[in-house]
Structure formats: C-alpha cells, structure tokens
Amino acid sequence: MQERRRKFYGWGYEGDTVPPEETAEFESAWSRMLGIDHFEAMPFPKEEDIDLRAPRIQPPASLAAMCTTDKYDRLYHTYGAGTVDVARALRKEFRNPPDVIAYPRTEEDIVDLYDWCGRHNLAAIPYGGGTSVVGGVNPPEYDRYRGVVTIDLKHFDKVLEVDAKSQSARIQAGVLGPSLEKQLKPTGLTMRFFLQAWEFSSLGGWIATRAAGHFATAYTQIDDHVQSLKVVTPSGNIESRRFPVSGSGPNPDRLFLGSEGALGIITEAWVRLHRRPVFRKMTTVRFSVYENAVEATRLLSQSGLNPSNARLIEREEAAYTGSSDGSYDILVLGFESADHPVDVWMNRALEICAECSGEWDAQTLNDKAAGSDSGTTNWRNKFLRGPFLREYAIARGVMRETMETAVTWDKFAALRDHVKAETHRAIREVTGRKGSVTCRFTHLYPDGPAPYFTWFAYGDKSRIPEQYMAIKRIAEQAMVDAGGTVTHHHALGRDHRPWYDKERPELFCTAMKAAKMAFDPKQILNPGVLFDPS
Incomplete structure (x- = not known):
C-alpha cells in the first residue's frame, strides 16, 4: 500500500482540506477580532511551481539504498510547522533545503551516516515527526558545512x-x-x-x-x-x-x-x-472576575487534587472558540482515574472554585459523557483544529502565534500585563492595525502556572515572515524581561536561541560544549540549536 504523503507546506496529508463552512466560521471570527471585513486567499504552492537548488552532495553507493535527493522529500524536510515556516513555504521560498534525506532502518545505518557526514563535513539533522514550531529541524545556515543530510527516523516505529x-x-x-x-x-x-x-x-x-x-x-x-x-x-x-x-x-x-x-x-x-482511565468527570467553571479565576487555579495547584485538566482561558479566547459569550473567563476542569470514581476530587475542586466565586452547570457535571458541556467541547474542538487552520490563516494574511512560559505565582500578574501590552504595541507598530493577545494556563504547578499567550495580527501577505519575526522578537523579550522562561514545552530550536543564551548559566554552556565534543567531536549534529558550532 502506498504511503500517504504529508503536505510540504502545511499541516496534514496531501489532499486534506478544511471544509468551506469551517473556513467561513474562522473568517468570521478573524473579522470580529482584527477588524477586517474581507479576506483574499493566496493559492497554496505546488511542487512543480518551486525551483529548488540542486543537491550539493550525493550519497555514496553504500548508502544509496537508504537515501534520496527526490524533490518532494527535500521540500518536505526544509521546514517544520511553525507560522514562519508555513509563511515562507506559501511564498515558495525554499532557498536552504537539505541536500539528502536519509531513512535508516537500523542503528548501524545511523552509524554509517555519521561516518559519511563526519568524513565530508556534512551537517546531520535528526528528524522525527517534523512538527517543530521553533526551527528545530530546519537546515542550519553555516558556511562551514559542505551540505546537509536530514536523518528521518520514520522506520524506527515499533x-x-x-x-x-x-x-x-x-x-x-x-x-x-x-x-x-x-x-x-x-x-x-x-x-x-x-x-x-x-x-x-x-x-x-x-x-x-x-x-x-x-x-x-x-x-x-x-x-x-x-x-x-x-x-x-x-x-x-x-x-x-x-x-x-x-x-x-x-x-x-x-x-x-x-x-x-x-x-x-x-x-x-x-x-x-x-x-486506561474508566472514571471521568469534566465541567466548565465560569468566573466573572479574572483575578478570582487565577486565585482558584492557584489553590487547585496547591491542593494535592492533581486535576487531569485545569485550563484557565480568558474570556476573549473563550468567545473566539464559542465557549463563552465574552462576559466571563472559563476554567476547563477535569479528573480521571483507572482505579476509582473521581466524584470526591471533583466536588472538592468545585468547592475551591465556589470559594472564589466560580459557577458551573450542575446538570452537565452529572452527565456521564466527559466533556459534554458546550464550553469544554467547543474549546477542545477549536484547539485541536488549530494546526490544520494555520496555512489557511496565513494565506489570508492572518498571523497566529503561541508563546508559552512558566513563572512563579507572585510574578504572574505583572508578566501577563507586560507581555500583553508589549505584544499589542508590537502588532500596532509592525502592521499598523490592532491585534488580539490572550493568555491561558495550560499546566499548573504548586509554585506557578504555565501561561500560554496567543496573538493574532493581520499582515501584508508578501511580508508575513518578516512581520511575524518582528512581532515575535518583541513579545518574547517581554516575556523574559518579566521573569518567565523562554519556553515551557515548545523547545528551543533556532528561533529561541537568543533568549536561551541569556537564560542559561554561562558555565553550564561551557560544560554542554564539552559534552558536545565528547559525543560529536566533528560537530555534525543539528548545529545551532543549543549553541553555535565551534
């Protein structure tokens, strides 16, 4: 059976499309959010429309069976799945593709690929699913390497x-x-x-x-x-x-x-x-005052109840997903277990929410179908559909980016205010238009939350990569300046390196470079993601 091919410019498989009614729904939401009354979509690129640089290297005969220089494979492995990656792909900009794609089946194959790369001064990029949103799988741009080999591990799948x-x-x-x-x-x-x-x-x-x-x-x-x-x-x-x-x-x-x-x-x-869990409870708790919602989640994080889900979503984002009418913030709250009913845990969690003026629908809570209330369901569906909409948004000039961090509870309020203000300023300065910036909690710890910022802006379709990076630099700097880490779970890649360089202790970097020399003395593996090659 022929393997389905992934899109080389976006999310999902070739032939997958977003239904027109879903596109129309999101266009309506983007119009309300960004003040745009009409969208013109640019076409998605086709393989035959792109002029790709010829491979600078060719695999030796001993490795030819596991390697390819096929155009599609090189296009597909040029980028990850971030907004700037998709924007460059839609602009048909593939100026730095990998030269060879290798598909090893054994560890001995990987060793042979290392040997080839080391002897000929080639960069080797490990590749899993290709979903990096921070430039983690993009070929590096260092003159010291004669070529780039992407090592795709899809056969290591058992x-x-x-x-x-x-x-x-x-x-x-x-x-x-x-x-x-x-x-x-x-x-x-x-x-x-x-x-x-x-x-x-x-x-x-x-x-x-x-x-x-x-x-x-x-x-x-x-x-x-x-x-x-x-x-x-x-x-x-x-x-x-x-x-x-x-x-x-x-x-x-x-x-x-x-x-x-x-x-x-x-x-x-x-x-x-x-x-596998067999007992579940889930509901949506509404808060009319945001500070009360934050306090409830802090108390939950320190209660020892360990909810499986406790996502605090600001009212603007909740309204965008159809989970709120815009007059209240929501806490998506859930418990699950493979061993015991979770009613006692949910009841205590709701007592904590009630102490902070939270409200919920008791009828949906008692429904046996987890997540059956509309607030939870609507938010979850929009969340899961997000990656599939990325190329459709960019094709219409809509930039959407997410930035996550972690910060102690005492610093959260100031961080949220500063990041939102600076990101709004950046959007206005770069695009000349208003934008949208929201914050939600994705993960909770007793000593602090993981705030997850989402911003939308309407840009110039011909300049989205440049506009996007200009906004991102200001927004990321604001997050770090306010005491947050540069990333909670999106990794470093090449995009977050400038802030990671300041976050890590310098002596630790020296130790990491020594480890790099011990494991990879010829500096071939994914250069630039942790530090520049020596």
Missing part, C-alpha cells in the same frame, strides 16, 4: 517490549503518537501522553524537546515518563539502565532530555505507562 507488571514499555523513538497508542492498546495500557501535535509527532521528538502533554498536573512533562534511553552518538552508543528511580550520581538520561538532536539520536526509550 513497540518492542511491554513490561505489564511494571507498567512500562521499550519503544523505538520514531513512532508517531497514533501508532504508539494503537500498538499498546491490546495490553490495556496507554502512555497517556497527548499534545496538540500528537498525530504527527514522535516519541523521540517529545524526549529531545522536553515536550509536555495535555495533562495539567502530575503527568505533564515527558521527563516524568522516561525510565531509560538508548542514544546513538558519533562517538558510540549510550544505553542507560532502567530503574524506578536511582540516586547514583547525575542521571545520564537528563543530559539528552531537551538536547534537540545536538548530542546524539535517541533510538529507543523505556517509558512509563498507565492503565
């Missing part, structure tokens, strides 16, 4: 072993979310790690970028799921031992969590699993 008694599994790193869960389903276990890009992102990508799933508490970070790793580096393989926990010195796995392919390619991981 669940190799399941330890049902310990609720864990050994899984190859190239497996995408749906395939991973499909292979686990007969065991009755689940990794339960779902993120917006779940359909097209890989286990190795989650680990290499320190991704976070949808759970608001407890099972949030991929860090907490990893038991051990197997990593193939240019200097040799590393395989850590599997324990529930160990106090024996620094944990080797932690060095590769967040390494973004700069130290080695993760090929396997033992990860923790969970029994």
